[in-house]
Amino acid sequence: MEQDPEGRETEVIHRLVDFQGKDVLEVGCSDGRMTWRFLDEAASVLAFDPDEAAIALASQETPVALKDKVEFRVADMMKIQLEPAAYDVGVFSWSI
Amino acid sequence: MKKMHATLRPGGVMLDSRPEPSPVTVTLKTATASTQVGMLECTPGFANAITRAADALSLVVSDGLFHDVESVDYSMLIYIDSFEEWQQFMKKWSSYYLPFDEVVTGLIRDQLESVGTQLILDTSVSTTRYTRSA
Numbered sequence: 001m002e003q004d005p006e007g008r009e010t011e012v013i014h015r016l017v018d019f020q021g022k023d024v025l026e027v028g029c030s031d032g033r034m035t036w037r038f039l040d041e042a043a044s045v046l047a048f049d050p051d052e053a054a055i056a057l058a059s060q061e062t063p064v065a066l067k068d069k070v071e072f073r074v075a076d077m078m079k080i081q082l083e084p085a086a087y088d089v090g091v092f093s094w095s096i
Numbered sequence: 097m098k099k100m101h102a103t104l105r106p107g108g109v110m111l112d113s114r115p116e117p118s119p120v121t122v123t124l125k126t127a128t129a130s131t132q133v134g135m136l137e138c139t140p141g142f143a144n145a146i147t148r149a150a151d152a153l154s155l156v157v158s159d160g161l162f163h164d165v166e167s168v169d170y171s172m173l174i175y176i177d178s179f180e181e182w183q184q185f186m187k188k189w190s191s192y193y194l195p196f197d198e199v200v201t202g203l204i205r206d207q208l209e210s211v212g213t214q215l216i217l218d219t220s221v222s223t224t225r226y227t228r229s230a
Contacts, residue, residue: 001174001181001184002175003174004173005175008170009170009172009223013113015168016109016224016225017225025100025104082103083103084102084103087103087105088104088108089109090100090103090111092111092113093113094113094115095114
């Protein structure tokens with residue numbers, strides 16, 4: 001299955017947000033589908049989702065060269081502890 | 097939203113990308129033809145969830161937590177190559193979309209067994225950026 005091989009969503013999110021050098025928090029990352037669209041540009045990414053299998057897949061699929069800047073975590077937005085004023089960009093990916 | 101506001105730095109941005117609660121056009125594409133097989137209708141729960149989310153987002157803007165809102169609506173395609181992928185898609189998004197009846201599902205199954213046949217879903221997506229107020 002391929003979702004958006006034309007890159008429409010990628011084009012739009014980059015039109016709206018400059019990810020270059022930013023610390024990003026992603027809510028509802030699932031298997032990393034949207035994470036890959038901005039991970040290259042970001043300084044760091046914390047991406048979480050309550051779906052353990054999806055997080056395992058995302059961790060497995062992370063390119064080796066980018067592993068240092070992304071953390072995938074099994075978590076729920078209501079329960080996760082987040083540092084105040086720690087991120088430049090917050091992304092809700094199909095999760096609200 | 098308030099939790100997101102607290103964790104963003106002043107001037108930071110929040111990006112919300114989600115499917116719109118509108119029917120999804122489903123098309124069968126072969127080497128020689130494209131045929132629309134139906135529309136995936138949204139569940140009432142999905143529509144209600146989107147309405148609640150929209151209300152919550154409006155509130156954080158009217159409360160002054162976020163400002164400078166810019167939104168883009170667009171079409172996004174999903175390509176499915178096998179009946180198994182179709183079943184996985186429907187299972188994953190079962191809270192969003194109502195399943196087709198047995199006749200249409202059987203048609204999809206039969207057609208996707210043919211080499212080179214794809215199912216194409218045309219979804220409406222909305223992506224909105226909000227800037228965190230100081």
